[in-house]
Amino acid sequence: MSHSPPPDYDVVIVGAGFSGIYLLYKLRQAGFDVLLVDAAEQPGGIWYWNRYPGARVDSQVPLYEFSIAEVWKSWTWSERFPGWEELRAYFLHVCDTLDLWPAMRMKTRVESAPFDEDTACWRLKLDDGGKVSARFLLPALGFASKPYIPDILGLSDFEGEWCHTARWPQEGIDLSGRRIALIGTGASGVQVAQEAASCAEQLTLFQRTPILALPMRQEKLDADRQLREKSEYPAVFQKRLTTSGGFECQSLDISALAVTEEERTTHFEDLWQRGGLRFWYHNFADILTNEDANRHAYEFWRDEVRERICDPTIAEKLAPDEPPHPFGTKRPSLEQNYYEIFAQDNVTLVDLNDTAITRVTEAGIETATGMIPCDLIVFATGFDAGRGGLIDMNITGRGGLALAEAWKSEIKAYLGMAVAQFPNMLFAYGPLSPSGFSNGPTSAEIQGDWICDFLIWLRDNRIGLFEADALAERSWTDMVAQVGSMTLFPKAESWYMGANIPGKPRQLINFPSVSGYADLCHDVARHDYRGFIRN
Numbered sequence: 001m002s003h004s005p006p007p008d009y010d011v012v013i014v015g016a017g018f019s020g021i022y023l024l025y026k027l028r029q030a031g032f033d034v035l036l037v038d039a040a041e042q043p044g045g046i047w048y049w050n051r052y053p054g055a056r057v058d059s060q061v062p063l064y065e066f067s068i069a070e071v072w073k074s075w076t077w078s079e080r081f082p083g084w085e086e087l088r089a090y091f092l093h094v095c096d097t098l099d100l101w102p103a104m105r106m107k108t109r110v111e112s113a114p115f116d117e118d119t120a121c122w123r124l125k126l127d128d129g130g131k132v133s134a135r136f137l138l139p140a141l142g143f144a145s146k147p148y149i150p151d152i153l154g155l156s157d158f159e160g161e162w163c164h165t166a167r168w169p170q171e172g173i174d175l176s177g178r179r180i181a182l183i184g185t186g187a188s189g190v191q192v193a194q195e196a197a198s199c200a201e202q203l204t205l206f207q208r209t210p211i212l213a214l215p216m217r218q219e220k221l222d223a224d225r226q227l228r229e230k231s232e233y234p235a236v237f238q239k240r241l242t243t244s245g246g247f248e249c250q251s252l253d254i255s256a257l258a259v260t261e262e263e264r265t266t267h268f269e270d271l272w273q274r275g276g277l278r279f280w281y282h283n284f285a286d287i288l289t290n291e292d293a294n295r296h297a298y299e300f301w302r303d304e305v306r307e308r309i310c311d312p313t314i315a316e317k318l319a320p321d322e323p324p325h326p327f328g329t330k331r332p333s334l335e336q337n338y339y340e341i342f343a344q345d346n347v348t349l350v351d352l353n354d355t356a357i358t359r360v361t362e363a364g365i366e367t368a369t370g371m372i373p374c375d376l377i378v379f380a381t382g383f384d385a386g387r388g389g390l391i392d393m394n395i396t397g398r399g400g401l402a403l404a405e406a407w408k409s410e411i412k413a414y415l416g417m418a419v420a421q422f423p424n425m426l427f428a429y430g431p432l433s434p435s436g437f438s439n440g441p442t443s444a445e446i447q448g449d450w451i452c453d454f455l456i457w458l459r460d461n462r463i464g465l466f467e468a469d470a471l472a473e474r475s476w477t478d479m480v481a482q483v484g485s486m487t488l489f490p491k492a493e494s495w496y497m498g499a500n501i502p503g504k505p506r507q508l509i510n511f512p513s514v515s516g517y518a519d520l521c522h523d524v525a526r527h528d529y530r531g532f533i534r535n
């Protein structure tokens, strides 16, 4: 190693969402010199970028917030499932309360992040022309920082407006009186559709696969009620660390096939009435592992939804007799009036399996059966989940190895945080960790605490360099695939399986248990951080 000036910072964190902000708070508390950079104008991560009308979280209060007492004690929500404006305000409150601003540089995008082997530090190039170096690099980009827009012929000819839900203009788009074509019916598509249906002149929704959406059962929250409920918060925050999804409870420990039909229906009915994602995470033990058990859940879902759709042809498109995929193997979303909007005169459903898009013209979307004029096209077509944002950061490790190259045929990562040949880098909420299966703040805190403890341990032991061992990386990657193969997830063409992006390696990109993941990470720590080479 050559004699050169020390790096500018101990740690650079990239991303000001839940993971990045939590890491910043913890590492500053632990005495590290830290800088956080983020391309957005304000903190919030996905809640900055996904500011389309109707964007709101699907984990209920108080699950979707930090467990840091000074933050939750001084914050009041107005709804059980808060919207993006309130979530953004929450992030400002967090940064004010924890005095994080001095270590944050917003409106700054990392253009490239090469590891400099001579000085054993990361040398980041920023889009303002600046450079920053740090001993440790912690990308905290979330799983959904790289939007996916399908390659549709003629899009550049379109004379109206178009955008992706995750790149919605910050000044907003007024949907009133517009003729809107909405492509994609995932969680984002459902939320835009509900808003657009209420004010658009015409909304045409292009569906490739029906989403199996669950009733949200939104509630207003008043301050007095919340104050009373706050006495239970510490127990809820503790509990969420111990469940498989990072929520307040998890699946039952009994099979859906081990109870009578009446008992099964009673439990389904209870989950349905309580609302939220519970029908997904608090259901019978084998809903996501046994096709017969899963079929019961699907049929209950289908029959409930069909009751809300008048037209039998539309009902068969939105809630088909035969499941399009096992229930819950694609992320269910929450809806408020999604199934009712299709009865409105201004809403049309186009099934892309019967009526493919042939091209976009100046005036709208041309399909196999005719032209659909529109003045706004919304792509609610998802993300290159887990991998896309990290690759776009142009991270290069030893010998100039690009992360894109390292992950060309398979995403590999030890503990879903570290990659062989990329020393002194740990990413949060990334692939092969629970991220997409987890309530966000729960994972942010589990990984944030673990990373902070690891960096303290390195400091205490005067270790300046660590790197994931290639064998440990291999066995973690295999283990995630092995656990996945015991579930029904591989049976769906989902972003969980990398199947939504042409050419992306097909593999389960998330570890399907938050508490199981935490146990494994803690075990690694207890064994002097085995699986990491250090010197």
Ligand code: N01
Residues within 6 Å of the ligand: 056, 057, 058, 059, 144, 150, 165, 183, 184, 185, 186, 187, 188, 189, 191, 206, 207, 208, 209, 331, 333, 334, 352, 380, 381, 382, 383, 436, 493, 495, 500
């Ligand atoms: O993206 P998605 P999303 N032609 O990938 C369709 C979280 N989230 O932004 O299913 C036509 O789920 C695609 O069709 P198919 C949540 O974890 C949370 O909605 O692949 N259609 C699908 O319908 C969620 O799971 C919240 O056949 C095409 C849609 O586009 C994740 O983010 C809100 C297509 C993409 O759905 C991603 O959700 C929003 C093509 N070429 C998001 N390509 C809440 O907290 C794709 N599609 C409530």
